[in-house]
Amino acid sequence: MSNDLFERLPLGRSLSLLAKTYFGALTKKLEHLEVERYYSILIFIEESGKGCSQQYICDHLKIDKVSMVRILDYLIKKKFIKKVQNPKDRREYFIELTPKAEKTMPEIHREIKNLNDVAFKGLSREKQKEFYRNMCLIYDNVETLPAHKIFVNYKKANKEKK
């Protein structure tokens, strides 16, 4: 990939190209698992502990709640997660990993680590940290843009005349 192209495109497209390539490789590495996607959601649930509502996942991973329902339905069908109603607020459901998922998580973490080792080859541990810090910085810079409700118009439906 020419460095040039990445700099010429809008940053979002370059990041998206990179994300897509990584995601493709990870999906390939983990295709032997029963669950073939949503690893990031499983990881998020795993690391959030027990008090993790659907809305909480949506907010942090920027996934809309309708998609979340569908994704969780899929993961429930695969018996990787379960919903537990919060007795303190019965509108909420806490999402938890099942023992079956718990048993699979190490394999997921292992393959992610393997892939990251390949991805970051040529970068020192310190440079990797810096890369993450910079992603985070850019994220915060863009997300806190004052007057832009950035998700409202993301992929908005085209309701114009044909």
Added chain:
Amino acid sequence: MSNDLFERLPLGRSLSLLAKTYFGALTKKLEHLEVERYYSILIFIEESGKGCSQQYICDHLKIDKVSMVRILDYLIKKKFIKKVQNPKDRREYFIELTPKAEKTMPEIHREIKNLNDVAFKGLSREKQKEFYRNMCLIYDNVETLPAHKIFVNYKKANKEKK
């Protein structure tokens, strides 16, 4: 955004979160234009000169050719591009910007620059360059994974039993 979350998720998800946020902000900034997306494709066409076939765009931006047909139909409908059959190989169509698009490109570049200035706030010009170089490095590292045909299984259709 806690740096922590970015490091805990698969890299692809972190990059995707960032891309999504950036894309949302850019779309908002440019929503007054007649064309409300595909800026990266317009830029790619612009910078590729005249000899730019559909397949060429697909290869470089990793967009499948079916989607490309739909996208170009949209851009043609908006009178932003035109197709010119290659007389040397009549299977091919060269994609070119129309004068109408040419007139719009400066505005697109301006807003991208404005957004990038915000996004990279806190990073020196040299650090920005380094960030791009690292994206490129990671891309090359992941893309050249020997045995993984990474796009084949990307978002593959779920053909399992319900």
Added chain:
DNA sequence: AAATAATAGTTCGCAATGCGAACTATTCGT
């Protein structure tokens, strides 16, 4: 206390994307 707001989650419908597959037109390879 009753009425109203707000919140968590679900369901429906539509638009956009990715991709497998089948297709046409054209060019390449032997």
Added chain:
DNA sequence: ACGAATAGTTCGCATTGCGAACTATTATTT
């Protein structure tokens, strides 16, 4: 000359995002 390969199109289906309408529950207002 014939079969393989390539550029592009069309069809069909799965996934995602999101607006909208809905239920159930909780919080706030009056």
